[in-house]
Amino acid sequence: MLRQFPSLLRQLFRHRSTRVTSEGVQFLLFTLAIGIAAINTGNNLFYLLLAMMLSLVLISGIVAEHSLRRLEFHRHLPDHLMVNEPTTATLVAKNRKSQLPSFSLKLFDVSDGREVDRGLEIPQLLPGTSRLVSYSLVATRRGRLQLDGICVGTEFPFGLFMKRTFYQIEDTVIVWPEIKPIDERLLQGLLTAGSEQSVHRRGHGNDLYNLRLYQAGDDSRNIHWPTTARTSQLTVRETEAEEQRRATVYLPTVAPVSHDALFEQAVSVTASIIRHLAHRGYILQLVVGSSRSSFGQGDLHLLELLRMLAVCERHSPHGESAVPGDQPGDLFEVQGGTMIAVQSWRGPWDIEPQHPTIMVDGAVIGGASDAV
Amino acid sequence: MPFDQALRFASIWLASTSFIGLALGAGLPEWLAALTGAALIVAFLRNRGHKSVERLARFSPISPAGWNLLVIVGFLGFWVDMLWVSGELLPAGIHFLMILMIIKLFNLKLRRDYLHLYAISLVAILASGSLTTDLWYLPIFLLYLLAGVWTLLLFQLTKHPEETQVLTMSGTVRSQASASVHLVTPQFFWLANGLAFATFGLTLAIFFTVPRVSAGFYQKGVGENMRTSGFSETVNLGEIGPIKRDPSVVMRVELADGSPNKADGLYLRGVAFDQYDGKAWTNRLGYRRSVNEDGTGAFVLLGNRSAAPARLGETIRQNILLEPLDTPVLFAAPFIERVSGKFPSVQSDLTGSAYLPFPSSSRIEYSVLSRSNPVLPADLSSEPSLYPESFTRHFLQIPVQSERIAILAKEVTHTQRATFDKVHAIQSFLAHNFHYSLDAPLAELNHPLEEFLFSRKTGYCEHYATAMVMMLRTVGIPARLVTGFLATEWNEYGNYYLVRQQDAHAWVEVYLPHSGWITMDPTPPSLESVGSNSPAWHALGRMMDTVRLQWSRFFVQYSAADQLAVVRELKAGGTSARNKALDSMGTLFNPFMAMVGGIKEYVFNGTISSLAEVLGLALIGLAFFLWLGIKRPWAKAMAGKKTTRDQQPIVQLYGRMIGHLARKGISKPASSPPLEFVRLTQERWRDAGSAVGSITELYCRARFGQISPTRAELSLAEGHLRYLMALHKP
């Protein structure tokens, strides 16, 4: 019991903090002055005023404590954020007290141990009710955004003190790299690339893929009349799907510290290229450093790739001669498809280029410098 | 009312309270008081949104710079005031404060201005506290506290919207939604008042427990001492008369033995006089010497010249609270044996009067043990005897031209043999043959006593007493004149005698050889009542006086000694201390309890007076407000609008169930519909589930299905509710 007690105390007071507002400072100065006057003169009416001011201080403490107690928060975040793109996060605040309302709640986001003021205010939260507040959340760094909890403060009732308490609600969001529109010339380069490796598949298109017997539900326009006439059986033609292309995007992660900003640019460019290609129906594979995704298609796959980009990290080069971009090359040839590499660092001789280099099947694409 | 308007209103209220406090306490110059009052009224009207006032204010010729200039002028004026006009710091400072307040009142724009106004009002109420100790400070203080709580609360609540509105101008929808939040709702009203009440309670607690470092006795005197007469070395005949109409309170006397046993009042002896020169009395025995203090802090007067060795007389213990007077005399019932109080020293003279070294400038409290001399049987029949020369010189002295008086005295007393009988004869002669009147301008005459005895035959106590002393002396009985007060006004609410200036009195002390000095009063009871108001007003006045006394005792005079006493009693131990504490609480609330008792008495006596009406109305009003606060009938009325009469009982039943569950810790969230709440209850309190479920079902049917429940269903639901009430929650 005795051993539990200190921990209980810590539990109670760990997350409380009180700050005196500027009005509070003035108030306390007045209180001090009146206290001195009271002691000096022994005038009981001064003591009465002093007692009033002290009890105001006490009452603010008690009421503020009650205001902050038994609240409940949960936060909703979008699944993904994008760097520099504002998203709306919502907080649901609920007053679980059965009788007492809470007033003037000020909410602060606690992220990485720092309090961030989002200007969130709940003027009044009646007992048993909940309130939805939303704020715009802008992530400035890609990667994992860690949100620890909510710090609630109130200056209620008298605005003399700001009392705060911390409610823990941990959330982690993946922040994607920024996706920017891609430059025209780069676009041309990407479009011309990879067309040879088309995989044969049924679908909309013009090239003949197959002929088969008519089934109910087939489009009557697809009936291949010559064959039908020949075989006196309804035959339809199937066409080959267009734009079935494969591509592998490679982002080397080896770059010296001096290329850090450039690496971030490269990640952003890679993300933009991936999304662009995914929207054009490419089957994509992403290789980031040594990790590699499978070939895939569809939005889920795109999300997976973007997540990889979001969490990738730059590594400093170990050896002097380590030239990135060489070693995975053979593998791509086996898999087929276009290879697009986005390089932020081409080797030790590369001194501070302005932009990452983009290579499609080993050829540097001009105009890539304007892509970012 | 929106918050910001309420804030402006509360701020002006705060300022006015402090201004009234200051005006009552400091005696502001009329022009300044009028100006400040006008400024307050203008500010109030502007807040109410009077267009004409607003227009007037807009055309005010003074720019912000002009206002600043005014502040500087005011500051210069303060120096002029301090150095030449008032000549003192405090009044000059107060005048400057008022000017600042006026300037601020016309300039209430920014939040900073409001803060300044609060600071000014705080300083004003502080100054007011330093200038007064009167009871009116209590209501002013309470009003100030209420206003302060409201103001601070509103100031805080209006703080954030202003800031955020500047920041986010985007959401018009949101500002509309939040607008409804920023209104003074009934809930908010009760919240603010409740906070103020809690603050007041805490204030009292802190006030009584804050350690007093400085002893609060010889604090700076406040105001002027009350002028009294008849207690100096020399008293002219007729001097007491004019003050007999002055109702101001001189002292309050508590009797240690409870209620008074005599209906005819309590004599409070002041000074005795031995020599009369035909126009004025002088005290030749007024030489004062210090009285020794015994070990317990009491001063024992040794000059008990009673011949009777045995302490036979009745003892009276009194606690006396004396207002500041211009005389150092300590009044008490005759004759003083011990005096205890917070005095550095006490002096006494040969006639048995007690004095302070100098007049006290503040209210003092002391307790006295007095012992009166009874008339011994030996004196009832004794002849006039001879007295020592020193004694006759003082107490048998008569002025030169008093032959007529001597003849009259002989006439009155010739039938009597014994001294005591003679004394009685003279007393009854005076009491029966003369008229008591305060309209007796005898003081201007050369021989006021002869005038009283032979021509006018009307006079008041001084004349009666002087006449008796002179007549006694002419027949050889030693006597002296005593001045003091005759306390008749018993305050049943506070259990003390209230002594006013108009109770000033003069009477006679006669020396009997065996008994010593005994008190005789020839003055007949006065038939003139000074205040001709109804008894209810008297009762109210006495009540007010009791409150005033408690205020003085528990607030103004509260000191380190009282705290020490409390601590000591607490140390003394368990139950007794608790009882004492209860007692002291009891004394604090006694007047109110007595008031309630008093009302009952009045009602039963059939004299339902204005007092009872006033108090009754006040109580009913209070009860009504309390009921409003607790029951919130408007909420019910709102709910009632949507339900028909048949459904009302089950809806109310459901409300009671919700309330009961909330007390048991299962409160209904505002956003959870009835059936969801039933599930919630079942999760948290399994046993209650079925009862709650069936009541809810009936409620839903009535409330939302418009199907009125049958009588049987209703009684079943009530049974369920009773079962729920009786159920014990694990």
Next chain:
Amino acid sequence: MNATEIILAIQENIARVIKGKPHVIEMSLVALLARGHLLLEDVPGVGKTTLAHSLARSLDCSFKRIQFTSDLLPSDIVGVSIFNRQKQAFEFMPGPIFANIVLADEINRTTPKTQSSLLEAMSEAQISFDNKTYPLNQPFMVIATQNPAEYHGTFPLPESQLDRFLMRLRIGYPSPEEEKKVLHRSQLLHPAEELQPLLTAHDVLLLQEQVDHVLMEESITDYLLAIVQCTRQSDLLSLGVSTRGALALSRAAKALSLVRGRTFCLPDDIKELAPIVLSHRIMVARTQGIRQRSFEQAERIIQDLVESIPVPV
């Protein structure tokens, strides 16, 4: 048998086929009784088709299934005019939509043109073809399914057309025990074929009529409108619920009351239905991330909004 018992019986009937999903069964009945259409959005193989089939079987209604593919044409749904040599005239051959219960499988696979022909039929309960209108069968209910996992080569339904569906439901995987039971029964015939019809089409129409007579008290209407208003004002949503949405919620609440054996609505009905009736009628603000998982997100936002609105007492 009164309405409540019949409805219960139908639920039990379907529950014999669809294991462990009483909520989904209840909601599909609500959609039927509210004259609404149902959109099932879930991964393949959790019983979307079975649900539709067994519902149709227990109602003794005609049932047709249309598998939507990218090359499906409007005429494949509505029907075609074929030249009749005997009569020397064109004859209208009604398409699969002329049934009481139509299962539109993988509706997002087909082209917008085909989709809109279906949706037009859904909202107007009639078909216009060659300047002639052909009324559809009554009762008429479309149960559409779409698969959220696959996106490539799909044509997501626009919000304006999603609005035509009364509610959007997910079925979800059954619990392991229920799944086991399903496996045990799988040797037998297609279980839906076993079901005995309990109601005729005419009975269904009568029940639908009965829904209109369910009482909705004024304060509940206010509550409903408060929720709708709240979606329009929330800055999480770029598009709030339309009046049609409010109407749908009101109808669904009435139907649910009937299904639950009541003659009046409760706030509970509104609160329970709001996420599934409203979530596909709103547009989540762009700042809430990409559309990919907007279904869950929309549902959650609606739930939060409802949670912040006080219930009438």
